[in-house]
Amino acid sequence: CSPPAERFKGSRLWRQDAPRRRTVTPFRSASICKPERTMKDAPASSQTPSHRSASFPLFLLSASALLAGAPFPAKADTATVNGQTWTYTVSNGEATVTQGPGGGDIIVPSALGGHPVKHIGDEAFFNRTSLTKASIPEGVTSIGSDAFRACYALTAVTIPTSVTNIMDYAFDSTGLTTFDIPEGVTVIGEGAFGNCHNLVSVTIPSGVVSIGEAIFEGCRSLRSIVVDEMNPAYSSLNGVLRSEEHTSELQS
Secondary structure (H helix, E strand, O other): OOOHHHHHOOOHHHHHOOOOOOOOOOOOOHHHHOOOOOOOOOOHHHOOOHHHHHHHHHHHHHHHHHHHOOOOOOOEEEEEEOOEEEEEEEEOOEEEEEEOOOEEEEEOOOEEOOEEEEEEOOOOOOOOOEEEEEEOOOOOOEEOOOOOOOOOOOOEEEOOOOOOEEOOOOOOOOOOOEEEOOOOOOEEOOOOOOOOOOOOEEEEOOOOOEEOOOOOOOOOOOOEEEEOOOOOOEEEEOOEEEEOOOEEEOOO
16 A cells, blocks of 8 residues: 555546545545445444434433433423413422413412412413403412513502512503502512503512613603602602612603
8 A cells, every 4th residue: 555645646536536625634544545335335233324323422412411400391281270271380399370361350370280379481471462450379479571561451460479570571561550569579670661651650669679771661651659768779759760770760
């Protein structure tokens, strides 16, 4: 067998038959000195379909994810309560409402599938344009992003003191006229009450320590914000919500 450089230098075979590649790969002299074998020539034991060898790394990847404790999406279940259908997931024994009924007055169940309802999920009631009233039970701790967004006919919501977080745009573009934020709430996300054109007054309790940007943007009817005087982070004066970090004026 000739040295690689001499064997291929100026070779007609090299110019016409050898495949051209974009990247340079390590040179293996053994592949030059021995004829290339096809699957037909190979022993039967080596004629394994390519998809079998490819599946082995995928299996290793899945096993690694399990060992690392990577979370898998929770399975969605449905339940019918008082003639209304609810879709929910369960994690650590707690139920999250992922999709609620379409309209009218609703009462969120305190339990689904034998699991206590702890969360109203993101977009759970998004764009339920005929939803008019909603009652959330004691025990729920969070209302997810966009949970009631674009529920234009929603005029009243009952929220328990167990709720601590009202996430981004949770009540954006609803028909609420007044809103008394419960005592247990500590965090209100960005734009949570934005574009509520009929909203006139809001009460913020002492426990709220974080309020996102543009919380009342587009609330053209808003005239009154009352902040509990014991609140260490926020205050209101003459229609202005103030904090140490920012000042946002009410729109007229």
